[in-house]
Amino acid sequence: MFDRRSFLGSATAASMASPAAAQALKAVPLPAADLHGRDEDAYWKALRAQFLIPADVVNLNVGTVGSSPRPVLKAIFDGFETTEQMTQAGSEDYPIWGYGSWEAYRKPFADFMGAHVDQMAILRNCTEANSxxxxGFDMKAGDEVLMSDEEHGSGEMPWMLRHRRYGVVVKKFAMPKPPKDAAAILNRINDAITPRTKIIFVSHISTATGVVLPAKEIAALARSKGIVSAFDGAHAPGMIKVDLNDIGCDLYTGSMHKWLFATKGTGFLYLRDESVMDRVWNTVATGGYDDPTRKADRYMQIGSSCIPTLMGLNAAIELATSIGMERIEARNRLLADYIHGQMVKRGAESWTSPDPALRGAIATVNTPPVQRMELQEWLWTNHKIRVRGGNPSKLRLATPYFLSKADIDRFLGLFDEFRKMKGA
Structure with missing residues (x-):
């Protein structure tokens, strides 16, 4: 617990560190547009310099949280410096969002995700959107939501709350480990649908295994049976190119602080059209929540929030767009394929699909008898490499575009060393 002395000490330390922080945040030139074609390694190395992650740190856990690069941090800090002057032009203008429509921030992200601004609500995280x-989805006791057995807690627990309070039935289908193709997933969903199924809620990219589910086909299956389709897209923005209106789903949630490297505290809710909006009640409400003419904007009426976070979001979109999502996705997949192949050569059991269409930038492998948590602690404490997974022996290895092959080889060498040390 903080007392006054420890708080003041922390504040003093922060103020003393500010010149170093300012130095760390100095602008570093982005690579020339044609550098990728001339020297691909130099191009990605130049982008690595945009991140404050020290050179000796390897982050294979972007699946939990990304690191905002310099342009994003500059936009955030400049945003605070500007907004906190309290010199906004209008007498009713204040440096908060959560009451207005803020299309200056909604539209760039909607465009980035293949949606219209009226379909997009910017929230504070994926958990809030899932909740x-x-x-809010209009259901009665006995109605079923169908989900996979690989949903993240922030996707599953809101439904469990609904189950406990109102008797909605949470039904799960088992994801193949690994799924050999899209049909293996679609068949399991189709077989689990009953006359009581009202909504299918699944991850677009599984947080457990990194499998990229066939979202467009799942949405079409749901639509053919009169069922609403909803996706938890926490991992998708910035990892793969997403076109929400092409997918054809009814609802889609996500976060921007992972693979898009935007500000922590940014999430979103996409609603396809009024027919869906009419079935999803606001569960956070202030003035304007019940105005149907506001469309998705009415789900943004969440009270005082932080405008500089949205300025950082715009900067993250600008950076990703300048690189190109096709190029980012290809790089992400290339690195994931490499680390996955190398782990399989070492005898790891793959939970990542052999179908390239079902793989993104997460390679999940099972490595018994290696104990995941013991390896994770050893790697970070002794070698500054971050990994994550699940007990007892599952490793989830995330490969953002700024990693190098040398970073991955360093991890692989240490993994070999750990196994030898443990006699595994």
């Missing part, structure tokens, strides 16, 4: 769907 809107689970708590």
């Amino acid at each position: 809107y769907v689970a708590n």
Whole structure:
């Protein structure tokens, strides 16, 4: 617990560190547009310099949280410096969002995700968006939501709350480990649908295995049976190119602080059209929540929030767009394929699909008898490499575009060393 002395000490330390922080945040030139064609390694190395992650740190856990690069941090800090002057032009203008429509921030992200601004609500994280769907979707006791057995807690628990309070039935299908193709997933969903199924809620990219589910085909299956389709897209923005209106789903949630490297505290809720909006009640409400003419904007009426976070979001979109999502996705997949192949050569059991269409930038492998948590602690404490996974022996290895092959080889060498040390 903080007392006054420790708080003041922390504040003093922060103020003393500010010149170093300012130095760390100095602008570093982005690579020339044609450098990728001339020297691909130099191009990605130049982008690595945009991140404050020290050179000796390897982050294979972007699946939990990304690191905002210099342009994003500059936009955030400049945003605070500007907004906190309290010199906004209008007498009713204040440096907060959560009451207005803020299309200057919604539209760039909607465009980036293949949506229209009227379909997009910017929220504070994916958990908040998932809670809107689970708590707000119009259902009665005995109605079923169908989900996979690989959903993240922030996707599953809101539905479990709805189950406990109102008797909605949470039904799960088992994801193949690994799925050999899209049909293996679609068949399991189709077989689990009953006359009581009202909504299918699944991850677009599994947080457990990194499998990229066939979202467009799942949405079409749901639509053919009169069922609403909803996706938890926490991992998708910035990892793969997404076109929400092409997918054809009814609802889609996500976060921007992972693979897009935007500000922490940014998430979103996409609603396809009024027919869906009419079935999803607001569960956070202030003035304007009940105005249907505001469309998706009415789900943004969440009270005082932080405008500089949205300025950082715009900068993250600008950076990703300048690189090109096709190029980012190809790089992400290339690195994931490499680390996955190398782990399989070492005898790891793959939970990542052999179908390239079902793989993104997460390679999940099972490595018994290696104990995941013991390896994770050893790697970070002794070698500054971050990994994550699941007990007892699952490793989830995330490969953002700024990693190098040398970073991955360093991890692989240490993994070999750890196994030898443990006699595994």
